[in-house]
Amino acid sequence: MNRLGLAAALTGFAAVALGAFGAHGLSLNGDALDWWNKATLYGLVHAAAALAIAISVQAGLLRRAGWAFILGAVIFSGCLYAMALGAPRGLGAVVPLGGVSFLTGWALAAASAVRR
Template identity: 40%
Template sequence: MKAFVIIGAINAFLAVALGAFGAHGLEGKIPEKYLEVWKTGVTYQMFHALGLIAIGLIAKHIQSSSLLSWSGWLMFVGIILFSGSLYILSVTRISILGAITPFGGVAFLVSWVLLIIAAAKYY
């Protein structure tokens, strides 16, 4: 699934860019608490970008596994919901956005479980 390698690489690029922006563009402009929240978003985005790349590479060895497809899409949705909500929370300080973050975390967890199952079943 070439799409997951591409989506993963784009997200890895964005994680590096957003990490640099947080370190150089936001430092001193937002409270330290929110800078840490930003860093958490960057860290999780990078880990899951690498997870997407792994899913894309593993998919070359496992033909037509819907488990891998679901795993990849949930990982991508997790990045959007988890990291995205943390980025917006950091710069707006709208605390209700923190209610979205756990949905991204659940998407991450389910995506990893699906990857485990696919690997155990097909790899």
């Protein structure tokens, strides 16, 4: 089983489903709406990147990049979704950890490209 591919597909599914729920099932405005939209965008973009990696490679730095994207989507998007739904704004202090995971993934992808 390709666990990275499965995680990427499930992350993408969740981003689309949560994006639709935010658009049609919630009444958000202001910061909450901005957080929800950003969480959906970042989650979906990084799920797609991780899926592309899962399809193209089986090991090495690039595979680690894919997992960094998944971790970043869970932390970054998850915290923003939670805050949009009323979680304490202090949770925003955790969001940058997801951003660092995204940056780590892109750095690993670059390092993998240099090694090839």
